[in-house]
Amino acid sequence: MSSEVKEKVLNQKKVEPLLSKRRKKILVDPLDDNNPVTIQVLGICSALAVTIKLEPTIVMSLSVVFVMIFSSLITSLVRDYIPTRVRIIVQLAIIASLVTIVSEFLQAFNYEMYKVLGAFVGLIITNCIILGRLEAYAMGNKPYDSILDALGSSVGYAWIILTVSFFRELLGSGSVLGFKVFELIGWSNFPTNGLFVDSIGAFIILGILIWIQRSRNGYIEN
Amino acid sequence: MQQSNTYIIFFTLVMTIFFGALLSFTRMQLKPIQKIQVEIDTKKKILGAVMDISSLTPEEILTLYSEKMTSKVLNINGEEFVFNDGTKLIAEEINIQKNFKLNKNDRKYPVFMFSENGSVVDYYIFPMFGNGLWDWISGFVALDNSLNQIVGVAFDHKSETPGLGARITSAEIQDRYKGKKIFDLDGSLVSVTMLKKETNNALDNHKIDGMSGATITANGVNDMLKNYFECYLPFINKNKIESLNLISSR
Numbered sequence: 001m002s003s004e005v006k007e008k009v010l011n012q013k014k015v016e017p018l019l020s021k022r023r024k025k026i027l028v029d030p031l032d033d034n035n036p037v038t039i040q041v042l043g044i045c046s047a048l049a050v051t052i053k054l055e056p057t058i059v060m061s062l063s064v065v066f067v068m069i070f071s072s073l074i075t076s077l078v079r080d081y082i083p084t085r086v087r088i089i090v091q092l093a094i095i096a097s098l099v100t101i102v103s104e105f106l107q108a109f110n111y112e113m114y115k116v117l118g119a120f121v122g123l124i125i126t127n128c129i130i131l132g133r134l135e136a137y138a139m140g141n142k143p144y145d146s147i148l149d150a151l152g153s154s155v156g157y158a159w160i161i162l163t164v165s166f167f168r169e170l171l172g173s174g175s176v177l178g179f180k181v182f183e184l185i186g187w188s189n190f191p192t193n194g195l196f197v198d199s200i201g202a203f204i205i206l207g208i209l210i211w212i213q214r215s216r217n218g219y220i221e222n
Numbered sequence: 223m224q225q226s227n228t229y230i231i232f233f234t235l236v237m238t239i240f241f242g243a244l245l246s247f248t249r250m251q252l253k254p255i256q257k258i259q260v261e262i263d264t265k266k267k268i269l270g271a272v273m274d275i276s277s278l279t280p281e282e283i284l285t286l287y288s289e290k291m292t293s294k295v296l297n298i299n300g301e302e303f304v305f306n307d308g309t310k311l312i313a314e315e316i317n318i319q320k321n322f323k324l325n326k327n328d329r330k331y332p333v334f335m336f337s338e339n340g341s342v343v344d345y346y347i348f349p350m351f352g353n354g355l356w357d358w359i360s361g362f363v364a365l366d367n368s369l370n371q372i373v374g375v376a377f378d379h380k381s382e383t384p385g386l387g388a389r390i391t392s393a394e395i396q397d398r399y400k401g402k403k404i405f406d407l408d409g410s411l412v413s414v415t416m417l418k419k420e421t422n423n424a425l426d427n428h429k430i431d432g433m434s435g436a437t438i439t440a441n442g443v444n445d446m447l448k449n450y451f452e453c454y455l456p457f458i459n460k461n462k463i464e465s466l467n468l469i470s471s472r
Contacts, residue, residue: 083230090237097241101248108252111259118380172385197385 027148030156033217037160038210042128047157047206048199049120051165054177056116059106061158063121065151067098068130072150075138082139091134092125099124129157164205172196264314265291268334270376271362272345290338296331300456303330318360322351331453336364343367346461348454352446355438356381359390359446365404369462372414375399377443387439398430404451411455413448416440 016023036042050060071094075082082090103121106114114121124130133153138146169175174182174192182190195201213219262280265287269275275283293313295303304310313332321329334347347364357380364374377390389395402414412428420434432440451458 081233083225083233085225086230086234089234093237093241097245100245104248104252104256108255108259111256111263115263194385198383 023145023148026145027152030149030152031159032156032213035156035160035213036129036132036153037157038206038213040129040132042132043157044206046120046123046127047161047164048202050117051161051168051202052172052197053116054162054165054169056113057161057165059110059113060117060120060124061154061162063099063102063106064124064127064130064157065154066102067095067124068133068150068154069147070098071095071130071134072138072146073143075134076141076143076146079139087139088131088135091131091139095130095134096125127157129153160206160209163209164202167205168196168201172201261314267362267376267378268314268347268349269336271347271364271374272336273374290336291334292337292343293332293334296333296454296457298327298329298331298453298456300454300458300460316349318349318351319358322358326453329453331457333454333457334362345373346458348450350446350450352442352449354379354382354390354442355387355436356383359439359442361443361446363399363447363450365458369458370403370405372399372402372404379439382439383436386433387436389433389436390439390443395433402430403427411451413444413451415444 019027030036034040037044037047046060051057071091074094075091099122102124103114106117106121133150137149141149166176169177170181171193172195174180174190182188193201195204262283266275266283268291269283269287275286278286295311295313295316297303302310311330313334316330316332318332321331332349334349335343336345336347337343344367345364346367346369347362350361350363352359359377359379359382361375361377363372365371366373375396377396379388379390382388382390398416399414404411404413406412406428414428414430416430417425417432418437418440419432421431425431
């Protein structure tokens, strides 16, 4: 009897679709209800620092998505072999190696962007979202689920910083991806706001984003 | 077993070797490409001081550079720097930032010469380095062959405030230097000074309008120009005479 039940459970697990309800939740949750930036308030440092212009932010987002997914995959694959006492060091080594690879590739194939992003690519290592997800999720879950979780968290981070940088570049420099949009529509003397070039602008936009999100989701402070 | 000290040491050892090998392999593979990128970047900055290169491809920049530019490395006395065994340094590979930290007398001073037809030097380009408000600023300043009039500058900075001090990289600010002179009528070095405030009237040959809200960056630029012109002065004086002779003998 008991072995039958066990078998059933195993069978059920085997047939879990690639995007079951549970997995969809892993993926979608961090995009909104459990967003790492606006809800958990992680990764704020880079959300302020690299969001002056849209283009570096895109490169930064892609780098974080790449590092996040692969570090989760690697951590999850070797999770049974990682000694518990040095697990944080192991996770950091995985993240740091991936970040260094990203930085090297950037230096070789997009030197302009490498100069703009400078230290911030290296600082992906200290992005709490990545280490947080490795420690909280990838250390205890299977590779595929970990990848979904990583994708969710990193895209959750990415869309926030992309939104912030879109508005910062628009209002602070009067352009989008370097194109002077206001001049194109014939508004050549658009008053750009220096506040948005400064990190204060990022705080303001982040604040507004959190406000919108909370009023929409009906969040109430405990 | 998995938690024993031996296991931990073994695990970290394997991990270190694995990641170490992976990273050195990546570095080795990418190094040649990165080197070219740095080279293009330096040559872009140098050429940027004398012409508009925004529409050129990296390949065109490299060809143009090799056709029109020559370079030398000088010591503080304005003489070409040569090692005892007769070897010379490559000017493009001199790290200005590292040299800036040295004593004035020990620094190497690269100078780049632009020549349209290959025989007479049209422009001299001097790399410079200094301190802005938050971090370093650097520049390439091009003088015409009288070694007095500025034909163009290309500034760079690390973290000057965007919209304020960071404006030194904009064409608007850099164009203000064009046509200014570094020597007064008596032939003594006065450099070019950026003033405070944005709307100054009656600017003479040695003064340009400032950037409002970025006086400290402007001061940094002024100091950088003054200091480095002084360091290049022996070379400038020597070649000024030569080019004058050249012009008068034509």
